[in-house]
Amino acid sequence: MGSAPAEADFEAFYAASSRRLLGHVYAMTGDLAEAEDALQEAYARAWQRWGRVAAYEDPEGWVRTVAYRITISAWRRTTSRLLAHRRGARPEEVPGASPDRLALIAALRAIPADQRRVIVLHHLVGLSVAEIRAETGVPEGTVKSRLARGRRALAEHLSEYADESQEAVTNV
Amino acid sequence: MSEFDDALTRAAQDAAERGRLPGAADAVRRGRRRTLRARGGVAVAGVAAVGGALGVTAALGGPAGAAPGGGTVGAAHADDGLLQPELWPGYDQAHWKPKKLVQPNLVNLSQIYYGPCPVSPDPNGGPSVRNVVFSGGEFEGRLDAFQEVFTFSDSARAATVLAGLRTAGSTKACRGGTGADAASPGVNTEAGVSWLWRQTAADGARVVTHSYAVQVGDRVTLLRISWTSTGTGTGEGTGTGADSTVLEHLQAALSR
Numbered sequence: 001m002g003s004a005p006a007e008a009d010f011e012a013f014y015a016a017s018s019r020r021l022l023g024h025v026y027a028m029t030g031d032l033a034e035a036e037d038a039l040q041e042a043y044a045r046a047w048q049r050w051g052r053v054a055a056y057e058d059p060e061g062w063v064r065t066v067a068y069r070i071t072i073s074a075w076r077r078t079t080s081r082l083l084a085h086r087r088g089a090r091p092e093e094v095p096g097a098s099p100d101r102l103a104l105i106a107a108l109r110a111i112p113a114d115q116r117r118v119i120v121l122h123h124l125v126g127l128s129v130a131e132i133r134a135e136t137g138v139p140e141g142t143v144k145s146r147l148a149r150g151r152r153a154l155a156e157h158l159s160e161y162a163d164e165s166q167e168a169v170t171n172v
Numbered sequence: 173m174s175e176f177d178d179a180l181t182r183a184a185q186d187a188a189e190r191g192r193l194p195g196a197a198d199a200v201r202r203g204r205r206r207t208l209r210a211r212g213g214v215a216v217a218g219v220a221a222v223g224g225a226l227g228v229t230a231a232l233g234g235p236a237g238a239a240p241g242g243g244t245v246g247a248a249h250a251d252d253g254l255l256q257p258e259l260w261p262g263y264d265q266a267h268w269k270p271k272k273l274v275q276p277n278l279v280n281l282s283q284i285y286y287g288p289c290p291v292s293p294d295p296n297g298g299p300s301v302r303n304v305v306f307s308g309g310e311f312e313g314r315l316d317a318f319q320e321v322f323t324f325s326d327s328a329r330a331a332t333v334l335a336g337l338r339t340a341g342s343t344k345a346c347r348g349g350t351g352a353d354a355a356s357p358g359v360n361t362e363a364g365v366s367w368l369w370r371q372t373a374a375d376g377a378r379v380v381t382h383s384y385a386v387q388v389g390d391r392v393t394l395l396r397i398s399w400t401s402t403g404t405g406t407g408e409g410t411g412t413g414a415d416s417t418v419l420e421h422l423q424a425a426l427s428r
Contacts, residue, residue: 007200014196022191023184032187040194040202047203101183123177124184158176 010050014043017060025067027120030109034071042067061135064125072113107157115150118143251428253321253393259421260317261382261397261414268317317397321426327390334387338365358382358412363419366412384418388426395422 018039025035042063046053053059108116121127121135132143257268324330338360358366364386384395395418 010200011196014199018193018196019188019191022193023181023188026187026191027180027184032191035187036191036193040199043196043199044202044206047200048206100179101186104179104183105187120180123174124180154176 006050006054009054010047013054013059017063018043021060021064021067024064024120024125025071027105027108027124028068028113028117029071030105035067038067038070039063041070065135068117104158107154110157111150111153115146115153118146119150119154122147249323249391251425253388253391253426253428254319255393255395255422255425259418260319260395261418262317262399266317270318317395319393319395321391321393324390324392330387330390330392333392334364334385337385337392358384359415359419361416361419363416363423366415366419368412382412384415384422386419386422386426388423391426393422393426 022035022039025039026032029035029038045066046059046063053062056062108119111119117136118132121132122129127135129140129143129147133140136143138146254270257263257270260266260268262268322330322333324333356368356370358368360366364384366382366384369381369383381396381398386393
């Protein structure tokens with residue numbers, strides 16, 4: 001990888017997708033700095049194999065999946081926390097974020113990561129259950145179960161969406 | 173779009189607008205550097221500045237000559253010293269498919285071994301290493317693993333590293349970590365030492381990293397298996413009952 005056309009193609013892909021994917025990964029992790037680090041690393045890996053990734057049906061999904069895996073890698077978490085400690089910053093500090101949005105992200109962080117991932121893929125990314133199955137590799141039944149449990153768990157933290165979540169649970 | 177979807181979208185967009193990504197050029201540079209490193213074609217910059225007390229050489233394919241870190245090059249080894257993945261703990265669940273890399277790298281040993289838990293008297297973590305043979309396990313969501321083989325300039329330096337590692341289990345809490353982080357002993361045998369490091373991440377996920385270290389001659393190998401629980405599993409791995417056997421397997425692989 002390294003030709004000028006390939007680099008231009010990659011830059012266009014980055015420009016078109018990076019903001020959107022950052023939002024996705026942030027919602028999955030609840031930590032903006034960690035999301036930034038993981039996403040940038042995922043883009044670097046995408047560039048390393050851009051010839052193949054560009055040909056995929058959904059290169060964004062590939063980058064999102066890699067970034068997510070990076071965020072839940074124990075080793076990555078260890079390194080990130082060390083860096084965060086050195087920076088003297090708490091990861092949950094997000095200057096400028098409104099309280100209601102922080103509350104939403106905090107509620108997402110409070111539920112198990114596998115449930116959070118499918119919640120984000122379904123409600124934020126807009127994937128169907130079948131598409132989530134394709135991206136996560138887990139059976140559709142498991143996806144539905146995680147969606148239902150995740151919504152139920154979220155409802156306990158977010159009373160304003162409780163009715164809506166309960167309705168969604170019954171619709172899965 | 174439901175009210176919840178809308179709120180989630182706004183929160184994500186808000187974060188994305190506040191985010192600071194370094195840009196495509198940075199990703200390209202990073203990717204290129206890594207590709208070159210994997211090919212063993214890049215000299216390590218800044219080694220002299222860090223100035224490790226230990227000289228280390230790659231066990232496989234590393235450049236010859238004096239180590240910039242101050243040490244001399246150790247003996248070449250015919251075998252990489254990596255353990256067959258079928259013998260890694262957790263193989264029955266993860267079916268590891270490691271990829272071997274020879275990485276000219278600058279690695280702080282204590283950070284590798286302890287993350288935020290430095291046990292060296294040196295607050296910066298102690299010795300530096302130059303080249304690493306790295307074998308990454310295939311990531312399986314809840315399990316990941318990798319084995320590294322470090323080749324030092326002589327056996328005494330390698331023995332010093334293992335002696336330091338034998339104290340890992342006595343570290344009950346990590347300085348700089350949270351109260352939920354703690355190391356505990358596994359086994360300490362003639363072949364080597366094992367220990368566990370339990371962490372609770374900010375999102376509530378529990379991670380147990382099971383580490384094994386063995387020294388043979390001028391080489392030290394480290395095998396780490398991380399078990400991640402997101403609240404629905406135990407995340408406790410396989411326990412320490414088989415640790416002595418794992419250490420013996422590692423010793424045999426490193427002795428080849």
